[in-house]
Amino acid sequence: MSHIRSIRASALALAVLGALVAGQAGATGFQLREQSVKNLGKSNAGSIVGKDASNVSLNPAAMTNLDKNTFQSDITVIDLTADFVGSGRILGSAHPSAPLTGGNGGDPGDPTVVPNMAAVFPLHGALEGMTIGASVGAPFGLKTEYEPGWVGRYRALTSDVKLVDLTLSAAFKATDGVSVGFGLVYERAEVTLSKAIDFGTAICAGSGNPANCFNTSYPFKPQQLDGAFEVSGDSASLGYVVGAQIAPNDKLAIGFSHRSEIKHDLKGTLDFQNVPALLANDPRFKDGDGGARLVTPAITTLSISYGFSDNFRVLADYQATAWSSLHDVTIKRDTGTVVGSEPFDWKDTDFFSIGAEFDISDAFTIRGGVAQDESPTNDTHRTPRLPDADRMLYSIGATWNMSESLSIDAAFQRITIENPTINLPVDAAAGNTSTLVGEFEGHANLFGVSMQYRF
Template identity: 55%
Template sequence: MQTASRHTFTALALGIAGVLAFGSADASGFQIRENSVKNMGRANAGTTVAWGDASVVLNNPAAMSNLDKTTVQADLTLIDLTADFDGTGTTAVGTPVSGGDGGDPGDATLVPAMAAVFPLSGALDNVTLGMSVSAPFGLKTEYDPNWVGRYSAITSDVKTIDLTMSAAIAFTERFSVGVGLIYQHADVTLSNAVDFGTALCVGNPPNPANCFNPAYPFQPQGSDALATVKGDDNDWGWVAGVQFRPSDSVAIGYAHRSEIHHTLTGTATFDHSDPSVPATFGALGVHAYDNGPIWANLDTPSTDTVSVQWNVNDGFRVMADAQLTGWSSLAAVEIYRPGGAPLAQEPFNWDDTMFYSLGGEWDLSDAFTFRAGVGFDETPTNDAARTPRLPDNDRTVYTLGMSWNVSEALSVDAAYMRVQIDSPSVDTTSSSGVRLVGDFDGHADLFGVSAQYRF
């Protein structure tokens, strides 16, 4: 029975950091880049040199020097995910798993962001301050509770919220530096079913014959429990960057965002459909499935971003981005009971990834600017490590956007992004010994609107 305990918490450990990557839409892993509709319109190219965009408070504080007026900006992005699964499952004793394909796990979700930039004056006229609120990592996906993969994942709900406070100094008209302090809140809820019927009929010492004996009180899929892990934490990180303009037509920016380490504290609960299961475990002296407190580590990864902007002429600009995300910081995940030994330690084996994008914008007139872009994002996972909570793969994004300068003070932006995800396959065994084999298929559509006021 201790083996069953270890496998159960291993799956939940994977869930805490290895969330369903389809839910993060345009970025691999569980990264979200939607903190600027202007950036989205050009496939997130030019993020660290963006002109007239308050999102640089987080993306590169040094670029706040590009704003010469107090600027307040609000962005809202709707992420609409469509995904489906085609496959089968077998229990630990080889019988087929019942259930459907899980339905569409992704609901349309709104992701907000806000930023404000405050250029100082007088003796400090080369200093700019800023603050922003954004959601850099997260997802929300939910499968039908009786789907064929329920022993691997049902609900995955991960939220991070960043409050960033930044400052920039322009040493010359062509060179500026900036730093920011990030206060991040992380909140995680994950659930999956556990096939206690198989664990009990196999027994310890193992006797699989019980699972084929109709008279035995516990049978595969006959005594499920819903296992739910919840935890949250607050911690600190930082961001720093530089911006350099070697000529009037070229700008280069670089920003590093730190890894943020969280120690999530919360609870693990087991909702048993068969009331005899807890009593049976208690009689066997197994208490790993008791409801109670837990804690676990979660690291949101670092990023390094380089951007280039070339002003081809007064009305046309081309931007490019390259971003390294340090997913290898998720080397392993552990879950603990307070004061006890690790309940699970699972190698994660994610790789660092690169994101590349190319975009442009064209000023049709003083009132209207049009944007377009394309990007490619590598996946951090691989065929050997992929699970139903991690059906991520390489993805390509295509974007369109526009700005309407309503007046000298007010502008309104809109953007659309299409995300094409290479179909990933899974062949994995869950905490309950259930093997799931199949293919995922999905794409996402993103729609963003924002408004900016300068005074």
């Protein structure tokens, strides 16, 4: 029954690993950059030097760019489209292989809404020069769902990962052109993931005679006794963001920020479904508790804005994301016993963008941008939970200043993704008794709208 034992011991490991690799279309990995619709419209060029309340979490020092109390609400809809073409095989050392059944899984990426809110308050009197702010937003996240019975069901079905930050920040204007800031980040993580289990293969392979898997008279056959498990876990932890801004004149602004990595100790439960009667009393398939560590990576950003005239600005961004902190996932039972470790092996990534803004009048501004975003994934460990690869971003946006107090922003972004390949081998230690080989073709459309109110 070694295959059954392997599946049970590493089920939580696989689910938590899935939480880490399950990315959203807004950025590579599972990062989201949709804190600001204004930034969306210029592909995040100059993302941390603008007059935008999202600076509470992106660069606290740039909150000093706002000279009035400001409330901002941003909503972005991410619509990921992905198609899989491929196949897999059930494999074993003592019996012949057989092809996996099932379709391509459909489109796993339903439209997903990403909301963000922020408020900034310049202080007066004895505290003149200081600005405080608060924001609630989603810097990381995912929601994908494949059709039941698809060819890759033993690797992924549903992935729902939510990370929500509450950030409290303060900034200080050292001189007219220099500001510094600091923010404390409280991050809440919630994870729910599922995948199918091939109980038929597990039973026949553990029967003592693996050839039973393809014996026509044997009642337990591969892919004919599928079950599933669902893992849910949550955690809360603290991090920080620091930033600085230098604006030596009205034309030039340079911003720098660093967001710390945040370590989560997920506590979760595992729910097995459709366990066959033969295994109904097996303690290895009872619902249980476990835990794992999840690390959201450190992010360092450098932004530049330069005004060639009073109404035309060119902007650029460079961002480094330290995905290599996700080198593996070690799973422990609630008793503290280590039950397995899954390799991760992501690399650090670079993001580059350039954009421009043009003020048509005092009431209307248009903008656009293009960016290149590097993926942290690799051909060895890429899974269908994250059909991710390097991508290009193309954006347009506009601002309508309805009055001195109220402005509306809108933006559209198109993301093209290099076709990522999947080439996953059998890994009995991780509970995978089949291969999966194929290629994804996908893209994403992002639509955003926001409101900023100043008083």
